[in-house]
Amino acid sequence: MKIQLALDRMTIEEAVQLAEQVRPYVDWIEVGTSMIKEFGMESVRVLRTRFPEKCIVADMKTFDNAAYEFEMCYSAGADVATVMGAAPLVTVETCMEMGTKHGKQVMIDLLHTSEIQRKMLSQYKEAIFCVHVSKDQQEKGDQQQSADSLHSMLKMFGEREQKIALAGGISLKSLPALVPANPDILIIGSAITKAAVPVTAASSIREFLFSWKGVSRDE
Numbered sequence: 001m002k003i004q005l006a007l008d009r010m011t012i013e014e015a016v017q018l019a020e021q022v023r024p025y026v027d028w029i030e031v032g033t034s035m036i037k038e039f040g041m042e043s044v045r046v047l048r049t050r051f052p053e054k055c056i057v058a059d060m061k062t063f064d065n066a067a068y069e070f071e072m073c074y075s076a077g078a079d080v081a082t083v084m085g086a087a088p089l090v091t092v093e094t095c096m097e098m099g100t101k102h103g104k105q106v107m108i109d110l111l112h113t114s115e116i117q118r119k120m121l122s123q124y125k126e127a128i129f130c131v132h133v134s135k136d137q138q139e140k141g142d143q144q145q146s147a148d149s150l151h152s153m154l155k156m157f158g159e160r161e162q163k164i165a166l167a168g169g170i171s172l173k174s175l176p177a178l179v180p181a182n183p184d185i186l187i188i189g190s191a192i193t194k195a196a197v198p199v200t201a202a203s204s205i206r207e208f209l210f211s212w213k214g215v216s217r218d219e
């Protein structure tokens with residue numbers, strides 16, 4: 001089970017400093033949508049250069065213009081780029097083609113997708129599927145609601161072939177409800193980046209995963 005650190009609502013230099021502090025405790029580094037919107041592909045290039053050993057995720061949330069946007073992300077050094085599952089299928093299809101062309105990965109964000117859309121998307125076996133409770137939903141609800149929503153959406157997948165990521169308000173407190181569902185990737189932003197001591201937050205989350213039966217230290 002991997003930890004993907006989501007870096008949002010900060011400058012590139014702040015993102016580098018934060019990621020540097022928690023480097024040993026996270027596996028993947030996400031350049032958040034807010035950073036990409038504010039600073040463009042430079043944010044992806046800088047994180048790529050400063051963290052060569054990490055898998056870099058560009059949370060582009062593409063909804064259209066897939067070939068152009070994915071070309072930008074992969075050329076800037078992203079290993080994974082994200083597309084919205086609610087986008088037209090041709091857009092998702094184009095992202096998958098771009099992933100294959102570049103030998104890189106695609107994450108499909110399932111935010112606001114219908115069951116029919118999720119069924120259609122399940123044809124993309126090589127994609128990573130991100131079960132996501134949005135910031136706006138989080139801000140109107142509470143942490144427990146977010147954890148419950150993630151859990152019930154995850155259950156809809158049933159027996160799954162694809163890799164699954166979970167995102168949206170995940171914290172040390174919500175982990176006991178989420179980890180038993182065995183997601184492949186836990187995307188964690190504010191619980192680390194806004195913590196009083198980010199390194200303590202990240203190491204506690206890592207320790208929790210280590211201590212969880214079935215999650216090996218090698219993963």
Ligand SMILES: O=C(CO)[C@H](O)[C@H](O)COP(=O)(O)O
Pocket residue numbers: 006007008030032033059133134135167168169170187188189190191
């Ligand atoms: O995609 C995102 C926002 O749209 C964030 O990356 C995701 O929600 C993780 O951040 P947090 O843990 O703060 O919710």
